[in-house]
Amino acid sequence: MADDVRGRRIAAMRGCDRLLSGVRPATVRERLAELTAVAGPELMPDYYGDGLVGDLEERVARLLGTPAAVYFPTGTMAQQVALRYGAEVTGRRAVALHPLGHQEVHERRAYADLTGLRSVHPTTAPRNPTAAEIAALDEPVGTVVFELPLRDAGFVLPGWAELAEAAGVARAAGARVHFDGARLWESAPYLGRGPAEIAGLADSTYVSFYKTLGGLSGAAVAGTDDFAGYARAWRHRHGGQLFQQWPAVLSALAGIERELPLVPEYVRHARVVAAGLAKLPGAVVFPQPPHTHQFRLWLPHPAARLNQATLALAEQEGVWFAGGWQDTELPGHAMAEISVQGPALEWSAGDVLETGLRLLDRIQDRAAG
Missing domain, CATH: 3.40.640.10 (Type I PLP-dependent aspartate aminotransferase-like (Major domain))
Incomplete structure (x- = not known):
């Protein structure tokens, strides 16, 4: 069952046009293509x-x-x-x-x-x-x-x-x-x-x-x-x-070249995302404002319902909100870690709030049904 849920989650994220938290999962073929693009024709292992x-x-x-x-x-x-x-x-x-x-x-x-x-x-x-x-x-x-x-x-x-x-x-x-x-x-x-x-x-x-x-x-x-x-x-x-460790090393060098220069922008934009999330009913964002491009979000709903709603939103609307919800010591509240990276840069605080409200609507509709 866990493998089925994981497979659905990966497929849903890959099919999304927009992602708020995290990055689109890549296939083995896609990762190999990235490494080939970084390696010169004469590069040896x-x-x-x-x-x-x-x-x-x-x-x-x-x-x-x-x-x-x-x-x-x-x-x-x-x-x-x-x-x-x-x-x-x-x-x-x-x-x-x-x-x-x-x-x-x-x-x-x-x-x-x-x-x-x-x-x-x-x-x-x-x-x-x-x-x-x-x-x-x-x-x-x-x-x-x-x-x-x-x-x-x-x-x-x-x-x-x-x-x-x-x-x-x-x-x-x-x-x-x-x-x-x-x-x-x-x-x-x-x-x-x-x-x-x-x-x-x-x-x-x-x-x-x-x-x-x-x-x-x-x-x-x-x-x-x-x-x-x-x-x-x-x-x-x-x-x-x-x-030999060349695949991991090549990907590290690529990350230093491509991602490292963008990290300050990720950190700055995390504050925009956090501001939008903080307006959701019952939401708690910590720390607020975030110290890095990652932070925690609590919502007053069980983790199972949040995970189900997140997956349904992705599969039906092509929008990934945030996954990995876990129940916490606070009864009725679940927590997810938010990671603001490249795909999130196109989201405004208003976009975040509007999508979050749609996610919560799904939970309420399911509870009412």
Whole structure:
């Protein structure tokens, strides 16, 4: 049943003329055509991390203003290595993490189960830790992790001065600073600094190529030459020294060229979309205004009805609103994550409100029937 719903959703999104949240799913043939267009006629595949992989690593290092960057097939692998490095160079096995952080929620606590580290939580508030909270830790930690933005708190960011102060306090306490920057690219407009200046606050920074940039997969960690050498050794030990990775690497390079320049516009337009959504009956938008091009929307209806109405609107009218609705701890309310990308740029706040009202009409008609 789940596969049937997923198949209908993909088919519906592909058939839509307009999409508010997300992008139109591409077929394998379409993705291959994209890669062929990027690759020159004489371009050769990589072999165990040379060639194209090295080109991408150099590009990321330049973007982040670091001496080196190392490509990884997954972010989970990359972050394990970064935290292990912090433990070894400081002699401290504890890591300061947020309980809503990606390592805790989405990586099956790999840093602990595979690397033998343990976490301490500077705060449980739905935001990154402050300088005062880091200073108040009652034991030394090897690494302090900041997730930019903190996705499971609603894609929220600290202010620049707050982030700089917290990073400075962590370093003064003898800890390394690691930025989980899977969404670093879209954090730059809110922080008011470019990626290199942001990464300059940290000892290591992780970035993703498939989130926002639209790559097939893959990630990188950036930092000093010593850190990069360590990361390459442990990438191999973790099984990340793949024979060839050119499809993912080509798609990452394409994303840097095509999508990265558009990210500031996505972030700006997210405020327009959020303003339209906030006018829907009973809607809650958080944060308002959004910090990045992604944010959360609550509506006072069960998730099942919202998902059904979204799919029906797409199949019957060729308009995709927002999917992935989930019931929440607030009775009768469901939440969806909104991602404003290229297709959403043509939507005005009025368009958003009008389409949202049509979606809600479908739910009310179904309930009345």
